[in-house]
Amino acid sequence: MSDLTYTPIDDIPKIVQELRTTFLTGLTRPLAYRKEQLKGLHNLIAENETLFKESVYRDLRKPPQELMAGETGAIRQEAIDAIKHLDQWAAPQSVKTTLLNRMNKPHIRKSPLGTVLIIGAWNLPINLLLAPAVGAIAAGNCVILKPSEVSTHTAALLTRLLPKYLDPRSVRIINGAAAETTVLLEQKFDHMFYTGSGNIGKVIMAAAAKQLTPVTLELGGKSPAFVSKDVNIAVAARRLIFGKLFNTGQACIAPDYLIVERGIEEELVKEMKLAIQEFYGASPQTSQSYGRIINNNHFHRLKRLLDTTRGKIVIGGDTQEDDLYIAPTIVLDVKLDDPLMESEIFGPILPIWVVDTINEGIEYVNRNDQPLALYVYSHNMKLADHILENTRSGGAVINDSLIQFMVTALPFGGTGPSGIGNYHGKRTFDIFSHERATLVKNLGMQKALTISYPPYTEKKTSW
Numbered sequence: 109m110s111d112l113t114y115t116p117i118d119d120i121p122k123i124v125q126e127l128r129t130t131f132l133t134g135l136t137r138p139l140a141y142r143k144e145q146l147k148g149l150h151n152l153i154a155e156n157e158t159l160f161k162e163s164v165y166r167d168l169r170k171p172p173q174e175l176m177a178g179e180t181g182a183i184r185q186e187a188i189d190a191i192k193h194l195d196q197w198a199a200p201q202s203v204k205t206t207l208l209n210r211m212n213k214p215h216i217r218k219s220p221l222g223t224v225l226i227i228g229a230w231n232l233p234i235n236l237l238l239a240p241a242v243g244a245i246a247a248g249n250c251v252i253l254k255p256s257e258v259s260t261h262t263a264a265l266l267t268r269l270l271p272k273y274l275d276p277r278s279v280r281i282i283n284g285a286a287a288e289t290t291v292l293l294e295q296k297f298d299h300m301f302y303t304g305s306g307n308i309g310k311v312i313m314a315a316a317a318k319q320l321t322p323v324t325l326e327l328g329g330k331s332p333a334f335v336s337k338d339v340n341i342a343v344a345a346r347r348l349i350f351g352k353l354f355n356t357g358q359a360c361i362a363p364d365y366l367i368v369e370r371g372i373e374e375e376l377v378k379e380m381k382l383a384i385q386e387f388y389g390a391s392p393q394t395s396q397s398y399g400r401i402i403n404n405n406h407f408h409r410l411k412r413l414l415d416t417t418r419g420k421i422v423i424g425g426d427t428q429e430d431d432l433y434i435a436p437t438i439v440l441d442v443k444l445d446d447p448l449m450e451s452e453i454f455g456p457i458l459p460i461w462v463v464d465t466i467n468e469g470i471e472y473v474n475r476n477d478q479p480l481a482l483y484v485y486s487h488n489m490k491l492a493d494h495i496l497e498n499t500r501s502g503g504a505v506i507n508d509s510l511i512q513f514m515v516t517a518l519p520f521g522g523t524g525p526s527g528i529g530n531y532h533g534k535r536t537f538d539i540f541s542h543e544r545a546t547l548v549k550n551l552g553m554q555k556a557l558t559i560s561y562p563p564y565t566e567k568k569t570s571w
């Protein structure tokens with residue numbers, strides 16, 4: 109058990125109000141203050157790597173290398189980049205206009221929104237909370253952070269450490285589950301940034317609508333990976349297995365299922381089996397590189413999928429409840445009405461749907477919700493282009509999986525049911541900034557203006 113304590117419900121409105129009051133004092137506006145806070149955020153991670161390793165290990169048995177790549181390293185880099193570029197990001201931007209208007213010095217000011225709410229998910233419990241926080245702080249906002257209560261050890265650690273590194277007048281953590289979050293969502297915010305499932309995304313958006321609060325929703329979906337006949341099967345197998353089993357498949361952009369051109373499926377399975385052995389040895393359960401399922405609920409959800417699938421389990425399939433272990437599992441010959449194809453798997457089970465033509469796969473993807481990611485494994489760039497030109501998804505990668513998350517210059521987010529808005533790098537700063545349209549007019553030359561003032565005589569308008 110962790111020492112996570114939920115925030116008393118009666119305290120929640122008070123905490124939000126305190127931050128709203130702080131914002132109006134102007135405390136968070138100076139760039140020097142924002143940079144100090146960003147340094148604090150960076151040091152929070154840098155000085156406590158070992159504690160974070162322990163907490164995320166207790167939550168997910170996450171291997172330290174995966175923590176570094178997907179969470180701590182990524183946040184540190186985001187904070188460093190924000191500090192480095194803040195002057196430039198926050199600088200007023202002049203706009204091109206006509207000669208007449210140029211005299212009015214039209215420009216865009218990047219203003220903070222006010223007090224914002226960030227709700228994180230459990231699978232990357234540090235990154236999904238703090239990566240948006242980097243942009244929110246850089247943009248000069250007060251920030252309420254709501255970690256996922258499911259990753260309890262990391263939520264408890266963040267709650268303990270945060271006040272030591274960030275000014276509690278402008279950044280606070282609120283902990284809790286649905287009851288606490290419901291009260292939180294009733295408060296007035298200037299932006300809500302949520303990461304998690306689409307079902308709760310609808311709850312967030314409905315709550316935000318009551319106060320006309322803008323939202324960013326980072327959701328999920330079933331991300332397909334197309335594998336064409338011409339591909340280098342050994343290479344594709346390794347990249348797919350890495351992408352699927354990173355964080356034990358509990359990644360929003362993990363390949364959810366494969367669409368494989370008929371003829372290569374046996375060879376692909378054989379290579380994926382070899383890849384699993386190379387990565388995790390003969391017994392993944394004893395490998396330090398293989399994590400665990402977050403909790404019993406998710407374990408049973410995944411076990412049910414394995415028990416009810418009508419596909420052929422060709423690799424893995426074994427489970428152990430008291431260890432929250434589910435083996436890397438490949439299920440061949442999955443049909444479209446299989447339970448594995450109903451909703452996002454979010455675990456280490458990879459179904460393979462074999463198709464006669466890639467176009468069958470395209471039609472299927474288009475019949476369903478737009479996924480967060482779409483992957484194509486092929487040597488044939490014309491085919492890859494054809495797939496991308498005829499489908500929709502939040503992001504796409506040709507010949508690998510997951511790496512789009514690491515390239516902060518790329519927008520990260522969904523489309524349609526996989527999300528609203530996108531972030532990383534400067535985009536996160538932009539999400540939490542208002543582009544304030546501003547003109548500066550000279551107080552001289554008043555006489556020249558009388559031509560546009562009433563009374564609107566014919567003489568004034570005959571030009």
Ligand code: NAD
Nearest residue numbers: 228229230255256257286289303304305326327328329360
């Ligand atoms: P979760 O259970 O951690 O929930 C997310 C957040 O919603 C938590 O902070 C939780 O407290 C809050 N919440 C739960 N019930 C609530 C309620 N009734 N009212 C208000 N808030 C509530 O995470 P999850 O939803 O299981 O996350 C998995 C999903 O998230 C998957 O679909 C995955 O694809 C998606 N995801 C998306 C991204 C992304 O960046 N797009 C990243 C990670 C996960």
